[in-house]
Amino acid sequence: MVIGIRKWKLEDKTALAENLNNVKILDNLRDGLPFPYTEKDAEDFIRAMLSADEDKTFAFAVTADDKIIGSIGIFRCGNIHYRTAELGYYIGEPYWGNGYTTEAVRQICSYVFDNTDIIRIFAEPFESNAASCRVLEKAGFACEGVLRCNAFKNGKLENMKMYALIKDA
Numbered sequence: 001m002v003i004g005i006r007k008w009k010l011e012d013k014t015a016l017a018e019n020l021n022n023v024k025i026l027d028n029l030r031d032g033l034p035f036p037y038t039e040k041d042a043e044d045f046i047r048a049m050l051s052a053d054e055d056k057t058f059a060f061a062v063t064a065d066d067k068i069i070g071s072i073g074i075f076r077c078g079n080i081h082y083r084t085a086e087l088g089y090y091i092g093e094p095y096w097g098n099g100y101t102t103e104a105v106r107q108i109c110s111y112v113f114d115n116t117d118i119i120r121i122f123a124e125p126f127e128s129n130a131a132s133c134r135v136l137e138k139a140g141f142a143c144e145g146v147l148r149c150n151a152f153k154n155g156k157l158e159n160m161k162m163y164a165l166i167k168d169a
């Protein structure tokens with residue numbers, strides 16, 4: 001299986017909705033995404049990504065051969081943090097556990113470091129999200145600490161971990 005990242009196309013909406021319409025995925029993301037997650041929601045997301053500022057939003061579909069299996073993005077921060085950017089991702093449940101996300105993270109970080117002036121990419125998984133923490137470690141991110149009680153998700157306070165990758169470090 002060849003894992004890649006590429007720009008979104010509107011026709012990806014069906015595959016995107018199939019992958020993201022899953023509580024096990026939504027439970028590990030920030031709030032705000034609808035459930036059920038419909039093709040219309042997917043189309044709105046793709047349109048937003050295609051019209052976003054190209055210097056601030058680096059959003060890609062994750063592909064396995066030619067199939068859409070997930071979504072990955074790096075989003076530039078503002079003000080004094082403008083050379084810092086946040087990474088987020090998910091993969092459809094049937095594809096978990098094959099190293100695909102780790103490969104996609106490596107690819108998007110190389111793309112952003114090679115094509116922008118961003119020098120720090122960070123991610124903040126829930127401490128309980130062992131799979132995501134492992135992905136970041138395998139992709140070379142360093143854990144910089146635990147952000148205690150940093151989120152209130154599904155009625156519970158959650159610790160989060162701060163992972164970062166520094167260009168050329």
Ligand SMILES: CC(C)(COP(=O)(O)OP(=O)(O)OC[C@H]1O[C@@H](n2cnc3c(N)ncnc32)[C@H](O)[C@@H]1OP(=O)(O)O)[C@@H](O)C(=O)NCCC(=O)NCCS
Nearest residue numbers: 025028090091096097098099100101102125130131132134
């Ligand atoms: C997190 C997620 C992206 C991982 O995708 P993936 O393609 O399965 O990731 P990879 O296969 O590259 O790596 C997963 C690693 O976590 C490990 N892992 C999985 N579940 C685990 C668990 N419960 N405890 C410990 N390690 C675990 C795997 O064994 C693997 O490590 P290994 O290669 O050393 O064996 C996927 O599970 C997902 O989409 N989850 C929901 C959304 C989400 O959490 N997004 C990130 C928000 S910060």
